[in-house]
Amino acid sequence: MDMQAIPAREGNHNLKNYEDFRKTFSWESVEKNFSWHETGKVNMAYEAIDRHADNPDKKDKIALLYSDPNREEKVSFEQLRLQSNQFANVLKKYDVQKGDRVFLFMPRSPEFYQAFFGILKIGAIAGPLFEAFMEQAVGDRLENSEARVLVTTPDLLYRIPQDRLPNLEKIVLVGAHEEEGNQYIDFDSEMNEASTDFDIVWVDREDGMLLHYTSGSTGKPKGILHVHNAMIQHYATGEWVLDLEEDDIYWCTADPGWVTGTSYGIFAPWLHGVTNVIRGGRFSPDDWYKTLQDNHVTVWYTAPTALRMLVSHGEEKVREYDLSALRHILSVGEPLNPEVITWGLKAFDLRIHDTWWMTETGAQVIVNIPSLEIRPGSMGKPIPGVEASIVDNEGNEIPPNQMGNLAIKAGWPAMMREVWNNKGKYESYFINGWYVSGDSAYRDEDGYFWFQGRLDDVINTSGERVGPFEVESKLIEHPAVAEAGVIGKPDPERGEIIKAFITLNPGHEKSDELLEEIRQFIKKELSAHAAPREIEVKDSIPKTRSGKIMRRLLKSWELGLPTGDTSTLEE
Numbered sequence: 001m002d003m004q005a006i007p008a009r010e011g012n013h014n015l016k017n018y019e020d021f022r023k024t025f026s027w028e029s030v031e032k033n034f035s036w037h038e039t040g041k042v043n044m045a046y047e048a049i050d051r052h053a054d055n056p057d058k059k060d061k062i063a064l065l066y067s068d069p070n071r072e073e074k075v076s077f078e079q080l081r082l083q084s085n086q087f088a089n090v091l092k093k094y095d096v097q098k099g100d101r102v103f104l105f106m107p108r109s110p111e112f113y114q115a116f117f118g119i120l121k122i123g124a125i126a127g128p129l130f131e132a133f134m135e136q137a138v139g140d141r142l143e144n145s146e147a148r149v150l151v152t153t154p155d156l157l158y159r160i161p162q163d164r165l166p167n168l169e170k171i172v173l174v175g176a177h178e179e180e181g182n183q184y185i186d187f188d189s190e191m192n193e194a195s196t197d198f199d200i201v202w203v204d205r206e207d208g209m210l211l212h213y214t215s216g217s218t219g220k221p222k223g224i225l226h227v228h229n230a231m232i233q234h235y236a237t238g239e240w241v242l243d244l245e246e247d248d249i250y251w252c253t254a255d256p257g258w259v260t261g262t263s264y265g266i267f268a269p270w271l272h273g274v275t276n277v278i279r280g281g282r283f284s285p286d287d288w289y290k291t292l293q294d295n296h297v298t299v300w301y302t303a304p305t306a307l308r309m310l311v312s313h314g315e316e317k318v319r320e321y322d323l324s325a326l327r328h329i330l331s332v333g334e335p336l337n338p339e340v341i342t343w344g345l346k347a348f349d350l351r352i353h354d355t356w357w358m359t360e361t362g363a364q365v366i367v368n369i370p371s372l373e374i375r376p377g378s379m380g381k382p383i384p385g386v387e388a389s390i391v392d393n394e395g396n397e398i399p400p401n402q403m404g405n406l407a408i409k410a411g412w413p414a415m416m417r418e419v420w421n422n423k424g425k426y427e428s429y430f431i432n433g434w435y436v437s438g439d440s441a442y443r444d445e446d447g448y449f450w451f452q453g454r455l456d457d458v459i460n461t462s463g464e465r466v467g468p469f470e471v472e473s474k475l476i477e478h479p480a481v482a483e484a485g486v487i488g489k490p491d492p493e494r495g496e497i498i499k500a501f502i503t504l505n506p507g508h509e510k511s512d513e514l515l516e517e518i519r520q521f522i523k524k525e526l527s528a529h530a531a532p533r534e535i536e537v538k539d540s541i542p543k544t545r546s547g548k549i550m551r552r553l554l555k556s557w558e559l560g561l562p563t564g565d566t567s568t569l570e571e
């Protein structure tokens with residue numbers, strides 16, 4: 001759909017001279033914003049929290065504006081400094097060392113953020129897990145990372161396969177009750193006893209900070225390691241893209257189990273010392289509009305699936321709330337439909353700024369910013385300091401308006417530094433000096449990038465990245481399932497839904513009950529978002545002669561598309 005460009009935003013904002021700025025920009029110019037530029041002492045937790053707490057004008061400013069349906073809390077930078085010191089002392093007591101992996105598996109809550117910064121302060125690597133993960137998903141991640149400590153809640157304990165995890169020495173329970181017994185560390189009582197003084201463990205900019213697991217088309221989820229140096233890009237994009245200013249009230253709707261919820265739910269806003277709204281609980285349009293209204297949110301970072309749901313509830317719903325504080329909206333995670341942008345102009349009288357990046361990139365890469373016109377349907381242009389392009393399979397750049405691999409010149413500040421325990425996988429991302437994203441796109445003559453799709457079989461359902469292999473492996477663990485092939489099927493609201501094709505073992509008959517049972521099995525073992533919404537029973541699943549499931553072919557059949565080259569198909 002061709003739509004008119006939406007002109008640049010008027011008024012006071014950053015990167016007014018984007019094209020010129022790009023030409024002369026170097027990342028060193030951002031480094032002067034950090035205390036380590038002078039002191040040489042690096043730690044993300046210091047820059048995001050303690051530095052503001054050390055500033056008499058800022059220490060009592062609200063850092064965290066937390067609410068869920070049962071709780072409301074305001075936490076200042078100074079309080080968060082002291083609380084995270086306490087948690088760092090708890091970790092110290094249990095001998096946690098620099099570089100150890102400490103995982104968090106719990107819903108968003110003030111305790112989550114206290115623990116998160118405590119982990120960074122002791123120099124350990126934080127691994128936040130999405131609270132909806134079930135036993136297999138949790139187990140795989142803790143096992144692969146060899147996590148030594150896990151912070152969780154009593155409700156989630158049953159999903160932790162402790163027998164499988166010899167490296168997991170300690171579990172810290174937030175909100176422990178007596179019945180869990182004393183094999184666990186009680187967060188509250190340890191925090192009460194812990195000193196609020198802690199000497200931050202200074203690290204190297206290249207030391208590990210954060211491990212996020214994400215899915216590819218093959219194999220188990222992989223651990224993407226980010227280092228403290230990423231703060232340079234979090235800070236810069238916080239200014240250029242989020243357009244953050246001193247008095248902003250900022251809300252990022254993503255859970256910290258996903259990269260958006262850390263890079264832009266934690267780091268970027270707090271590096272800028274702005275008040276960060278954290279909302280727990282489930283999505284509902286009324287709740288979201290109320291969150292925007294009651295907190296006077298000025299800058300809002302969300303996702304296309306959520307926006308599409310809001311669209312489906314209509315403009316009248318928006319009018320029931322006072323959203324007059326809102327001045328800047330951004331989106332990430334999936335293609336942002338031009339229709340949603342048009343709706344946003346009417347409903348909020350604001351442009352919605354699409355941003356493209358990935359877990360592996362660690363921070364925003366291709367963006368729409370206030371000073372540039374928006375071409376609805378385009379992801380925008382690369383940030384200064386980052387070179388993006390379209391390359392062929394050998395890593396050679398190709399001309400405008402031709403589809404190819406969306407690629408980024410390796411070496412930007414927030415780039416992943418390692419795939420945990422998997423050097424080969426890490427190296428396989430890079431061709432001829434380019435990081436090759438797995439997305440296909442083209443670039444127009446003016447340098448705007450247009451997303452076309454995934455080149456591999458990774459599924460994007462409601463903005464959540466799901467690997468088909470993980471779902472297939474789980475499906476065949478069900479006694480009725482012989483073989484399984486899993487694809488993403490286009491869906492107007494969710495972007496894609498997960499569809500599974502299965503064959504049944506002898507002695508099992510197809511029935512609605514059985515299919516529902518299989519669906520529940522995935523939900524129970526992996527997570528609700530990984531459970532196939534559609535399951536189709538087939539007589540056979542197409543495979544290559546070497547036994548690989550031909551998901552492409554399944555997808556072509558499903559969509560009624562030409563099947564292309566099937567010469568490798570098994571008889």
Ligand code: WTA
Nearest residue numbers: 332333334335355356357358359439451465
């Ligand atoms: C997709 C999320 C279209 C893309 C930060 C990418 C997008 C994957 C956009 C990364 C966008 C992300 N338009 N597609 N603006 N942003 N994607 O690792 O396929 O969870 O490769 O990181 O989401 O998902 P991930």
